[in-house]
Amino acid sequence: MVHEEELLDGAARVLAGDHSASMVQIAAGIGTSRATLSRRYATREALLKAVAVRAIEVVDGCLAPLDLAQNADATAFDTALEELVVALLPAAHLYGFTSRDATVLADPAFRAGVDRQDQRALAFLGLGQRLGRLRADLPPYWIWYSLWGLLDAAAEGVRDGHLAPRQIGHLVLTSFLSGTRPSAPPPAGAPAP
DSSP: OOOHHHHHHHHHHHHHHOTTOOHHHHHHHHTSOHHHHHHHOSSHHHHHHHHHHHHHHHHHHHTGGGOOOTTOOHHHHHHHHHHHHHHHGGGHHHHHHHTTOHHHHTOHHHHHHHHHHHHHHHHHHHHHHHTTSSOTTSOHHHHHHHHHHHHHHHHHHHHTTSSOHHHHHHHHHHHHHHHHSOOOOOOTTOOOO
């Protein structure tokens, strides 16, 4: 018997690849029957709502590294940032679907959960900017959205068979950091570019 979390994660993976997938297609994509899926979720909308609740719960769990004290140092921030990226990788398929589905986005409870998560992430990213570990010239929302964009691209690359799951952690982290870290100042006395 498929556990609830596995079923919802599987449904999210199918829906991330095809937002219009029917209950029959979703069931086939997760290796169960439509009857089994329908016993748990009477309608596609009920399934979508359950996937959205699962997405909020999973991402909430991933945000634990963000709970640094405001007086944390750069090393603690860097460690927490890496832990965040690694934690979010398995959640990318949930985000990939829920962030684009009109039914899910219209749900006030889902929107409230996303807004709460965004505020938590923005406070963390603001700390990174104050510590000089993230570029201060980029809006924190842009940094947060950029991370999710990379995570979504990584999930798609794995789903399409172009990337190995073991590669994406390194790829996402290095791509993210190369665009969000401040440039190193030139050594003293070096000519300006």
